[in-house]
Amino acid sequence: MVQFNPPSPRERSRTLASYQNLVSPEQLVNIEKLAKPLQNKTIQHINSTFVGGGVAEILQSLIPLMKSIGLQAQWDVLTAQSDFFEVTKAFHNAFHGEKIHFREEMIKIYNDTLQRNLSIIDKNADFVILHDQQPLGLVNAKKGQKGHWIWYCHIDPIDVDPRVWNFLSHYARQCDAAIYHLDDYAKHLPHKQFILPPAIDPLSDKNREVTSEESEKVLQSLGISTDRPYVLQVSRYDRLKNPFGLVHAYLELLKVFPCDLIFAGGAADDDPEGLEVYNELKELTKDHSTIQVLNLSPTSHLEINVLQRSAAVVVQNSSREGFGLTVTEAMWKGKAVVSTPVGGIRMQVIPGKTGLMASSVQELTQALLELLQNPSLAQQLGQQAKEHVRQNFITPVYLQRWLELMNDLENKKA
Helix, strand or coil: CCCCCCCCHHHHCHHHHCCCCCHHHHHHHHHHHHHHHHHHCCEEEEEEECCCCCHHHHHHHHHHHHHCCCCCEEEEEECHHHHHHHHHHHHHHHCCCCCCCCCHHHHHHHHHHHHHHHHHCCCCCCCCEEECCCCCCHHHCCCCCCCCEEEEECCHHHHCCCCHHHHHHHHHCCCEEECCCHHCCCCCCEEEEEECCHHHEECCCCCCCCCHHHHHHHHHCCCCCCCEEEEEEECCHHHHHCCHHHHHHHHCCCCCCCEEEEEEECCCCCCHHHHHHHHHHHHHCCCCEEEEEEEECCCCHHHHHHHHHHHCEEECCCCCCCCCCHHHHHHHHCCCCCEECCCCHHHHHCCCEEEECCCCCCCHHHHHHHHCCCHHHHHHHHHHHHHHHHHCCCCHHHHHHHHHHHHHHHHHHH
């Protein structure tokens, strides 16, 4: 069985009190109160990778924090071959409305892989959380077990391909509950449904304050100059993040405002398309010296932190988005974000208050120009953005919502 890597000493020492300067005393007391009925309950989180992507980053912070308040939290990951991840990536794209060639062979690969992973299930767990579509089929092991089985859908399922949904919903219906990021995403299955948007950890290397020395060292190592302002997009190299559209908007922007463009991302273990998109983007930008396409490792948290803090404007040009934690990260750092009005980004970027929205290449060019020419506006939006994140999308808030959810299910069982 593949198991969660031990947390770093800093993560092990992190407790609820570590966040006392970020949330109210009343909220800390409420979290402790909600945790009491759940003492020593076993919570098993299962997903497809320990590194890369929002789910892995969420769990890296959530698991130690759950443990610190007396919950027996654990994290396990599927063991699978590349053909399984090719199938589940196709399912991912199908959730976002892309038409795929859905074949019987895909069903066999999916079911056979999960059958080989059934031993991963902790039969004594009080809560088993299956994150996204990859481990969903493990619910076949649910029969006769005491725990609550929960499917956590982190992606936008509104336009899911009916054939894929017909296949996966068979498993989702067997769960005791489902979690979605937005009300719009709920699939109205015959069980309890919760709305639980994700969060960032403000104390992690990706989001903590950095020193000027750290910043200078990171930028130098990446070969980035701050002589000119730069526009930044951070994301996996994925077509749904639409980096190509941002390139076209930037080239229009460059005609009237001198600046650079940086893409910072990499590939997750469970995303076989990442390298292909990265190579296409490199080819598209090869003749433009003011554009950098960085292929960073999944553990480049400090590098991402520095890049976001040093950017003049941060962009998230996604065509579809489950939530968009890279937007949350940039907003936490006081950055004005220009984004598309899709998915969970709409909960974060409030036009004219915490950022700007753009639905086309032309609108994106204009929004970028507005912020670059008016730094005081960018600063104002950034300050309001940070407060919006603090109130809604940081780890202690997320933990409280988790505790409310689990108490709800426990009370209904009683």
